[in-house]
Amino acid sequence: MSLRHAVLGLIVELDGASGYDLMKLFEISLANVWTATQSQVYGELAKLTADGLIEVAAEGPRGRKEYRATDAGRDELRRWLVEEQPRPARRDGVLLKVFFLGQLEPERARAYLRDSAATMGERRDGLAALQQEVTWGDDNLSLYGRLTLEYGRRFFAMRKEWAEWAEAELARHAAPPEDADRA
Amino acid sequence: MSLRHAVLGLIVELDGASGYDLMKLFEISLANVWTATQSQVYGELAKLTADGLIEVAAEGPRGRKEYRATDAGRDELRRWLVEEQPRPARRDGVLLKVFFLGQLEPERARAYLRDSAATMGERRDGLAALQQEVTWGDDNLSLYGRLTLEYGRRFFAMRKEWAEWAEAELARHAAPPEDADRA
DNA sequence: CCTTGCATGTAATGGGTTACATGATTTA
DNA sequence: TAAATCATGTAACCCATTACATGCAAGG
Structure with missing residues (x-):
């Protein structure tokens, strides 16, 4: 149940936000950390309200509802941070x-890995560029956002290097061993 | 819909397997790649059969059903491998x-990262030990299984190093800057 | 006045997890 | 004969995705 804490966490950090605000945050700052669709966000806001962890603090134009965390909500966020230990994801479509x-011809398999390496390289470069562009503030979201961005960069770099290594391994296996052949 | 192709792929590679066989494979060889529960496996076998991608090739004791891929099934696996491009997961509970x-006291935040680094180090070492122990054959599952295992090792190594880096970053921010203080 | 953006919600469908439920065969 | 292992299946519940549906407000 992490979506709940993602929503709650953002509301606590921002000290109040609407569903619409949260959607944008999920698209931008949480994009590489935790995704959520619009209908999930609004659904979760309703549940969090029903459970007394957030409340409507103000209503604005166009039916806008600004939510703020209750004391129970702040307690719950803290409890989640301290007590619950997340288990790393065990599902990866690329892997x-x-x-x-092995079901493909070796050349096709290698092409897949080369392709994957290229894609990962692009994504790594994209994040590296972001790191250069953004001017970071002194607030919490800046500091911790910077840490997760660096994680993303390292992640893509690792994948790129691994794909290149794997491609070379396949090449080594596909080619007849030449070592013993000649001095 | 990747579970479907995980099940189908295993049946193709093994050239026949029961639901029980597949469960064990999901627990062992696919553990770091794609997880599945027992009820998912049996459910998917029923669906794959209904769609004509696999069929019951033989029945054994205790109601055991040995499934084998049909031609349509092999075609579908190949199509998935060649045509469909997976998008990397965008959800990570640790991140x-x-x-x-930032909602915790700095010292607690740093403790979390230190803990995380230790856990990741253990998992990395566990996979490294596995790599040493296992004697690899020349078959496809050995070759490609070796690639994914190495991926896992690199993944945990990366996470460990990142957590250590992040912890140091927090320390840098927590401590008053001493640089300008003295020569 | 028309387009863009702000803003919220619901319904249908599918996938995943947990728990329940049952029974045959082998091995100690 | 008792325990472990093999073996399959169903039901309830929750979470996620996609699509549908609606309407107000601000700016050009």
């Missing part, structure tokens, strides 16, 4: 394909 | 917590 790459 | 770590 799943690699697992079955 | 989500880091994003909100």
